[in-house]
Amino acid sequence: MSALMNDQNELGRGYESALREILLDVDQTSVMHWQRSYSSLDSYLASVRDNRARWSEVLAVPSSWQSDEEMEILPQDGPDEKIRVRMRPGLIVDAYFRPPAAPVPPPFPLVLFLHGIGGSAEMVMGRSDTVPPSYHGIGRHLAQEGFSVLAPTLLNTFSSRNRIHRMALLLASSVWGLEVKAIRVLLDQAIRRLPIDPERIAVWGHSMGGAYTLYTLPLEERCKAGVISAWFNRRPAKMVVQDPHYSCFLFTEEEHAFLPSLLTGFSDSDLVSLICPRPLLIQTGEQDSISWPPLVEQEFRQAQLHYQKLGLEEKIRWDRHDGGHEINVSSGVKFLKKWM
Structure with missing residues (x-):
């Protein structure tokens, strides 16, 4: 034996x-x-067109998936409205919408904020937070700075995500594909029904929400800027190399993190090349156990190169802050105010 x-x-x-x-x-x-061309912006965008289409296939929903896409607005106590979008019979995605607290005439600039594992739309809006804090009442801060905020509810536990992921895999899909679809449908409905400016939409995500930001922006060109907090990484190492400096997905229970075909040409910096030339801020905490800044820096330099070769270096920034697994409110808000 x-x-x-x-x-x-x-x-x-x-x-x-x-x-x-x-x-x-x-x-x-x-x-x-990849066969990127940097001779002009038009040439660059044409050279990555097929890769964008291939990324869309990676995030496919089941071929028989049909959406109802009906939205209901439910007034709440306080400044928020509850949004309910029926994706299909029996599947409803909730979100909270908050208009600016500052005196800004409509239509409003919008920040679509995506929470992470253990997080919630309520945390984004400042009603509670993780321990230690991750969100720091970001919805309130954004509203005070003149932004409207839309925060959807995403699957936020390992067990729920793993279960849906396993079922979706049988249909050549994934939990990521299903929720990116939900995010995009929510955005469709928000543009139609809410007083937001379709030309001034940004997406900001924390942790898993940072992944959704990185995954959604290449496909959702209505989003003009992005902030990725506590996710961006040297993806192959993060997935399969055990190291005392950071946690490795291969040695955790997070099955959902293994998106089929992700590393067939879609590293984090590759996906950033599909976000380029739009403004992008990446936030990394020195004390965050999910990443190791020297490795993140390697990946960021690769991502930055696409912007540099197009003469757009000022549109991509890396905020290496002193915190942990959390957002940096000040740098994120400042970045969005500059580019929105």
Whole structure:
């Protein structure tokens, strides 16, 4: 029995070593899948068009998925309105909408704020927070600075996300594809029904919400700027390399993090190349256990290169702040005020 177990262990290690070697060869993967041209902005956008279409396929919903897409606005006590969007029979996505607290005439600039694991739309709006704090009442701060805020409810536990992810995989989809679809439908309805300016929409996400920001912006060109907090990473290492400096998904229960085809040419910096030339701020906390700043810096330099080659370096910034797994309110608000 022990000899059989040794054979099995050796076989498993062999597969793991082979796959890790391929996953970490990001330069070869990029050469295989990208042919970017930087001669002009139009040429650049044309050169990544097929990659954008391929990313859309990665985030596909089941082919038989049909949406009702009906929206209801429910007044609440206080400054917020509750939004309910019926995606299809039996599936309702809720969100909160807050208009600016500052005296701003409509239509309002909008920040679509996406919460993370353990977070909620209520936390975004400042009704509560994680321990230690992650959101710092960001919805309130944005409203005070003249922005309207739309915060949807996303699946926020490992177990719920893993369960939906497993079911979606059977239909060549994923929990990510389903929720990106929900985010985009919510945005469709918000533009039609709420007093927001469709030309001044930004998306900001924390942790898992930062992933949704990174995943949605390449497809949702109505969003003119983005802020990614506590997510951006050297993705192959984050997924499969155990290291004392950061947590690795391969050694956690987060099955949902493994989006099929993600590392077939869609590293974090590759996805940023589909966000370019729109303004993008990346926030990393020095004390955040999900990442290690030296690795994040490597990935950021790769992302920054696309903007530099187009003469647009001022549109991408990295905020390496002193905090932990949290947003940095001041740098994020300042960035959005500059570009919105």
